[in-house]
Amino acid sequence: MANKNLQDLLQELNTLNCSGMYQNDFFLTWEKTLDELKATWTVADALRYLREHNISTKVFDSGLGISLFRDNSTRTRFSFASACNLLGLEVQDLDEGKSQIAHGETVRETANMISFMADVIGIRDDMYIGKGNAYMHEIVDSVKQGYEDGILEQKPTLVSLQCDIDHPTQCMADAAHVIHELGGIENLKGKKIAMTWAYSPSYGKPLSVPQGVIGLFSRLGMEVVLAHPEGYEVMPDVLKVAEQNAKESGGSFHVTNDMKEAFADADVVYPKSWAPFAAMEKRTNLYGNGDMEGIQELEKQLLAQNAAHKDWCCTEDRMNLTKNGKAIYLHCLPADINGVSCEEGEVAASVFDAARDSLYKEASYKPYVIAAMILLAKFKDPAKLLAELEQKGTKRKFAE
Template sequence: MSDIQKYLDQLEGLDFSGLYGNDFLHTWDKSTDELRALYAVAGALRNLRERNISSKIFDSGLAVSLFRDNSTRTRFSFSKATNLLGLELQDLDEKKSQIAHGETVRETATMISFMADVIGIRDDMYIGKGDAYMEEVSESVQQAYEDGVLDHRPTLISLQSDSDHPTQSSADLLYLIEEFGGLENLRGKNVAVTWAYSPSYGKPLSCPQSLISLLPRFGMNVTLAHPEGYDLMRERVDYAKAQAAENGCTFKQVNTMAEAFEGADIVIPKSWAPYAAMEKRTNLYAEGNDAGIAALEQELLAQNATHKDWVSTTDLMAKTANGQDTIFMHPLPADISGVSCEHGEVEADVFDMHRVGMYKEASYKPYAIAAMIFLQKVADPAKALKVLEDAATPRWNQF
């Protein structure tokens, strides 16, 4: 596109004032207008970069990241997003901090917030712990700001918690908006969100929960599939049902991949751990019961192994609405049979057929995160975007 007017038009008439100066912890905490604004701003920022126009709104400042679980895509997406807006990034390594010596959450949150504009946190390993930690950080920086310790309040972004992965699901939706030519064109599309076999254990529930919570809000028909016993959090399933009823679409649950793939326009197969097992692991962790955790891991690996037939194959893809051309999505990395593992979530030929699409899906995450920051820090996003475009400062001086 030659300009960003399309995205500025999308912002017209939306009430997204609640995003300014606020945190972004869950998509379900945000109004539909606020989410629409997020997608419009993300599109505008991508448009500016692709036309070699700088989108820096900061001349200086710091972004702080804290990853309590391993990450490639989200870690680098946060780095790219903050750089895109003009911030420098500092990663907090808890092993090199005073946290190991008993420093409190309140003190850590305050100390890292001097001259910081945004804090990104991934804490997804234990049920109830990630969300609680982020809320404590948020409350701590708010108190420090009110006490006059901080000159302004840094905003917090969840880079994945135990319940939600808002940056991933937002990137997924941006990808679908592009693939189908607009948010309005997603209404009525059939999506299979399904469990798949993995030879590892303890994968978070937040990815599927994020999807089933978000997609029905825009009229997408969602089918959730998993073997018996691999339940998600009850409140997230109930929310998905309520959103489907409110937005004139459907949400249903089935117990085979074949049922979920039948007639689907989009399939998203991804392994996750049973909610009950993750709760048990959280309790064992709180007790310091390492032997119990090790025993649970072996139990769950054996349970997973009874469902090796839950794998994406060309035969399953043939059941979808468009056969091998149906959109296949995954947050990556995927467990690829015969490549990254002996048996996994997806056969190599299916993965290779859809690899480019999944890489494109991942490419939207930096823009999703940048848009979250932009809307939290800019009172008039449409004006700011127009100023950036009119200035036309080259991001890269190509001589």
């Protein structure tokens, strides 16, 4: 996809069957076909091309994008707002503390009340196992019924901005970056990516990034390695997804408890902390029972468990083990940087500093990926629409 003009991108888009994305939602990457994933990256590149050539991409004259963040966010929050604005939608954040949810308002009622003029709903709900993805489906079921019953004039599209299982917008942006860095999606086949646990002085980081990475990059014919200390396992169901994906794509997938083995000859590395699946399940149950003493005890146990693995850090020595010592370093940010954001953490300051520009480019793909997800869900013929935008040539920024 690198350095393609709009006509190249539209020709590529016309070869892809992405009709299943129309009037649909985006929950997990492995629920989409490979053509649909490729279409998302292609439309993202097309939107970026138009914006960089000062052509307006406002395909909505009015409408809302509703955001609901049940966890803190910088990049994803602003990426969703940027994506909606890029397409002509205004953003309204649903602050549950200022809503009637605390007074007993049901999910179905909330979903319909916020959706009268909403075209898209973006939700981050990643903290509790078995909850986030299920909540998003309940929202979709509610607005679908509202639309079918004639309450809503349109069914808003839901885009998962991270759930307990997957972080599709992040991982799709990660992949877009790797595709561009390696000169095209065809060049990912046979390349090795190491998704490795790394030490953090905090304990409750979600599983959705490592799970999303192994669930997506295994679709692309890569040699995917998941590395973590014993006891930091991810969801068994996602391991099965990665194994099956690797078989179908001609790649490979395996798990190791050796960080050096994972880094050896890797083309891409993704050192990132996460909490053990079993512990996150226990944490969810403790919160559900209101057991605050149990939560505090679990936190102490997990912090002590983390501290036993401080050697799981992305250092210059580890990076030198990678392909020619020049692997692409990925991170969803913010990283726990040694001597900067913490005393000891996921990555050495020298490694992070060397990769800083690349990391920021990685993050820059997320607004376009989200916008592409929205556009593909809302317009039946995206290639025609994008061509009309270029032909119309409305300037985004008027001449100074």
